Amino acid sequence: MIKVVVTGAAGRMGSRLVSLVKDSAFLTLAGAVESKGHHALGEDSGEVAGCGHTGVPIVEDLSSLMERGEVVVDFTTPAATLGHLRIVAQHRRSIVVGTTGFSATELDELRSVSKQIPCVFSPNMSVGVNVIYKVIAEMAKTLGEDYDIEVIEAHHRLKKDAPSGTALKMAEVLARAVNRDLGQVGVYARKGLIGERKKGEIGIQTIRAGDIVGDHTVMFGTMGERIEVTHRASSRDTFARGALRAARWVVKQPAGLYDMHDVLSLK
Numbered sequence: 001m002i003k004v005v006v007t008g009a010a011g012r013m014g015s016r017l018v019s020l021v022k023d024s025a026f027l028t029l030a031g032a033v034e035s036k037g038h039h040a041l042g043e044d045s046g047e048v049a050g051c052g053h054t055g056v057p058i059v060e061d062l063s064s065l066m067e068r069g070e071v072v073v074d075f076t077t078p079a080a081t082l083g084h085l086r087i088v089a090q091h092r093r094s095i096v097v098g099t100t101g102f103s104a105t106e107l108d109e110l111r112s113v114s115k116q117i118p119c120v121f122s123p124n125m126s127v128g129v130n131v132i133y134k135v136i137a138e139m140a141k142t143l144g145e146d147y148d149i150e151v152i153e154a155h156h157r158l159k160k161d162a163p164s165g166t167a168l169k170m171a172e173v174l175a176r177a178v179n180r181d182l183g184q185v186g187v188y189a190r191k192g193l194i195g196e197r198k199k200g201e202i203g204i205q206t207i208r209a210g211d212i213v214g215d216h217t218v219m220f221g222t223m224g225e226r227i228e229v230t231h232r233a234s235s236r237d238t239f240a241r242g243a244l245r246a247a248r249w250v251v252k253q254p255a256g257l258y259d260m261h262d263v264l265s266l267k
């Protein structure tokens with residue numbers, strides 16, 4: 001049994017991770033962590049997650065769990081993730097990071113610390129989205145520059161970062177496929193008398209409403225037709241299952257920064 005510590009254990013993703021680890025034949029819950037002052041501190045992680053008693057209380061100090069835990073699964077905030085990553089590196093354990101919304105400086109730090117330990121980092125842990133990255137890269141190359149490219153994402157009203165990490169990754173994959181620099185061609189909002197769409201733009205548009213779990217569409221449009229590739233997550237379990245698959249995989253890897261393409265052998 002692989003010993004898993006869940007950080008952000010009372011959150012939307014953390015709760016599903018606690019529940020799925022509790023049901024797993026391969027993983028066991030070694031710890032659950034929440035933010036300083038969180039109302040769930042001291043409570044049973046399973047009771048908080050709604051899956052029954054686990055016997056694992058929610059605590060605020062990740063370091064105290066590092067003797068027991070083999071792999072940390074982290075869906076929190078960029079600042080919290082970087083703190084957790086440093087602790088995991090000090091104790092030479094493994095980590096799976098699903099958090100999104102990092103600044104460029106934070107990403108640099110994540111990349112440098114994560115090289116010291118086995119780390120899987122992916123803005124979307126679902127199999128479907130990771131297969132779509134390959135498909136859209138191929139489509140962008142084949143369709144060529146006469147097809148305009150737009151990425152549209154929709155999420156629940158509580159999501160804090162925009163655009164989603166997945167939409168940004170899709171835009172990066174598309175830009176790389178057609179040899180464009182996303183920093184130059186990415187358009188994140190349109191308003192007013194902005195003129196005709198510029199050739200080569202890659203649009204990234206954000207919708208926030210209600211309880212949408214996570215929708216992503218890549219649209220290729222030209223005169224006379226458009227093609228849309230859409231992924232819709234209907235349950236957070238698709239991300240949580242992917243993260244736990246990554247946890248089982250990463251504990252067997254040498255130090256290095258990996259993504260879900262490595263975990264799923266899609267490279």
Ligand SMILES: NC(=O)C1=CN([C@@H]2O[C@H](COP(=O)(O)OP(=O)(O)OC[C@H]3O[C@@H](n4cnc5c(N)ncnc54)[C@H](OP(=O)(O)O)[C@@H]3O)[C@@H](O)[C@H]2O)C=CC1
Pocket residue numbers: 007008009010011012013014033034035036038075076077080097098099100101122123124125126161165239
């Ligand atoms: N890669 C993927 O497949 C997916 C990625 N995500 C990403 O995961 C992240 C979390 O999403 P979600 O679960 O919806 O968010 P939630 O806000 O529901 O959960 C995050 C939890 O982390 C807690 N937290 C904050 N700081 C710390 C800390 N220092 N130590 C421990 N816990 C902490 C929060 O506590 P508090 O409430 O006090 O802030 C909260 O309970 C987001 O960045 C999201 O975009 C989400 C789904 C899938």
Ligand SMILES: O=C(O)C1=N[C@H](C(=O)O)C[C@H](O)C1
Pocket residue numbers: 100123124155159163164165166167213214215
């Ligand atoms: O915050 C979320 O909910 C999600 N975040 C991820 C992202 O930003 O891409 C993945 C998923 O779509 C859900």
